[in-house]
Amino acid sequence: MKRRFSIRSFYAIRLGVGILTVGCLLLANFMPQRSIQLFPSKRITIDAYADNLSGGNSVARWLDKSTHTFQCDFMAGADFRYCGASIKFFDFEPAETVVSRSENYDYQWMHTVDLSTYDALVLELDYQGQASGLRLFIRNAFSQPSNTNEHNAQKFIYQNLAKRELSNPITIPLSDLKVADWWVDQYRIERKDASVAVDSVFELGIDFSGQPPLGKHTISVKRIEAVGEWVSDASLYIFIIALWLASLAFEGGYRIFLLYVANRRFRHSLLELKDENSHLRLTARTDALTRIYNRAGLETLFNKLFPAKGHAEFTLVVIDLDHFKKVNDNYGHAAGDQALQVVSKTISQQLRSGDIFGRWGGEEFLLLTMATGVALVQLMHRLNIAVEATDVNLTAGDVLNVTMSMGATAARKGETLNQTFARADAALYNAKAAGRNTWRKK
Ligand SMILES: Nc1nc2c(ncn2[C@@H]2O[C@H](COP(=O)(O)OP(=O)(O)OP(=O)(O)O)[C@@H](O)[C@H]2O)c(=O)[nH]1
Incomplete structure (x- = not known):
């Protein structure tokens, strides 16, 4: 990989x-900061208003609509003097943006702006007058079933601006804004609803903090921006x-x-x-030609069995093909190899699973079997007959039959492999001497 x-x-x-x-x-x-210009804008109205709308004598009037400059003329008469300018948002461009509330003004708020993703408001104002400061106010849509549409019932948020601050653009962090106490008191707002919210702002305004001195005050609203x-x-x-x-x-x-x-x-x-x-x-223990144990394989197994532990527990059989030299001489070495393969397979097929059978070298095989007595006699006969009856079909087309001679002996207690082998080999000699294709026991 x-x-x-x-x-x-x-x-x-x-x-x-x-x-x-x-x-x-x-x-x-x-x-650079993200910003939205709230004022001036084409989708707003700014109107100037004063307490003459509610029975007082103060008046508001535009001095220069192009610079959004208006004048508040405070006069005694009202319990609470007020005058200011209010900016409202629309989702279309109103015919006139600079208006006076005394002139057939529509109170309905049309559109809200979400300022909650901003950090501060930047205000540029110009003020001429004797008041100690102005006030920025914001109305955020506040829906309570009882006051859904009432303009004054919407959340009133403000920040006072000292007169000395007004000469330069003022940055008011939104976190500095406050909710007006009068709004909380008047509408019995629960504490959980009395925090600042600017997610649905529909009105921004500039008016006076507290009760301003009587006389003329001139305010220009130059720019209001939200930044973040x-x-x-x-x-x-x-x-x-x-x-x-x-x-x-x-x-x-x-x-x-x-x-x-x-x-x-x-x-x-x-x-x-x-x-x-x-x-x-x-592979180290297998004979490459016949696929049965080789000499090393047999020795490894025999090392576990010899010296023999008991008397006549097993029989060692030495097997030797008869006149094998003639096979080689008459049919060639490859035919001899084929005969070795066929014979070892035939013998293997006659054996039990506990028997150990391998090629000791050349055309000589060793068999270690548990068979003794009559069982051994039967096995030896069976082997001689099976090998003799098996045809070796040579590649050249000839059919060959080989025979073998066997010498068997029971291992005696305490005997080494060599000692048992020598007796079996002597028995084999007897079998060969008896005319071959037979077996002898010693
Ligand atoms: N083809 C082939 N021949 C082998 C192999 N190993 C030994 N031989 C041959 O087997 C023959 C053994 O011959 P001998 O020991 O003289 O005995 P024999 O001809 O079988 O005669 P007896 O044992 O007396 O019946 C020799 O010709 C060896 O060359 C082998 O792996 N392949």
């Missing part, structure tokens, strides 16, 4: 993730941590996978070695 990753690849991945981390941090620092980061610090850090965790998890997982593969390969080669080993052991 081809390895796609090496340890060096992991270092490369770590370096890549490191570079990506630094890149993200730099990008987050140098990336493209990616919050929290998201950025979560992303970086997730990136590292993912790369480390990948690395860990892949290392485990590599270990698993290496382990499997190791186990596989171990099995192969085992197979090879047993194959070698088998």
Whole structure:
């Protein structure tokens, strides 16, 4: 299996993730802020209003609509003096954007803006007058069954702006905004609903904090913008941590996978070695021509049985093909080989599973059998008859029959292989002397 990753690849991945981390941090620092211009805009109306709408004497009027400059003329009369400008959002472009509420003004709010993904509001205002400061206010749609459509019942959020701040653009973090106490009191808002929300803003306004001094005050609303980061610090850090965790998890997982593969390969080669080993052991003990035990194989087994533990427990039989030289001389060596193969197969077929049969060398075989007495006699006869009756069909087309002579002897207690073998060999000699194709026992 081809390895796609090496340890060096992991270092490369770590370096890549490191570079990506630094890149993200730099990008987050140098990336321009995300912003939305709320004012001026074509899809808004800005209207100036004052307490003369509710029975007071203060009036609001536009001095210059093109610069959104209006004047509040506070006059005594109302219990609570007010005057300001209100910006409302639309999803279409209204015919007129700069209006006065006293002129046939429609209160319905048309469209909401979600500012919750921003961090701050930036305001540019101009103020001429004797008040200590102005107030930015926001109304966010607040749906309670009882007050769904009532304009004043919508969540009122504000921040006071000191007069001295107004000479420059002011940045008001959204987290600095407050929910007005009067709104909470008046509408008996539960504490869980009394927190700042800017997800459905439908009105932004500039008016006065507290009770402003009587007289004329001039306000120009130049610009209102919401600004924020493209990616919050929290998201950025979560992303970086997730990136590292993912790369480390990948690395860990892949290392485990590599270990698993290496382990499997190791186990596989171990099995192969085992197979090879047993194959070698088998070949070392097997005769290449006849596929029965060879001399080494027989000796290994005989070493466990000799010196003989008991008396006449088993019989050792030496088998020798008769006049085999003639077979070779008359039919050729290859025919002799074929005869050896056929004879060893024929003998094997006559044996029991406990019998040990192998080629001792040349045309000589050894058989160690548990058969003794009558069983041995029967076996010996059977073997002589079977071999004699088996045709050796030579490749050249000739059919050959071979015979064999056998010498058998029972192993005596304490005897070595050589001692038993010598007696069996003497018995074989007797069989040969008796005319061959027979067996003798000693
Ligand atoms: N084809 C072949 N011949 C073999 C092999 N091993 C031994 N021989 C031959 O077997 C013959 C054995 O001959 P001898 O020992 O003289 O005995 P024999 O001709 O079988 O006669 P007796 O044993 O007296 O019956 C020799 O010609 C060997 O060359 C072998 O692996 N293949």
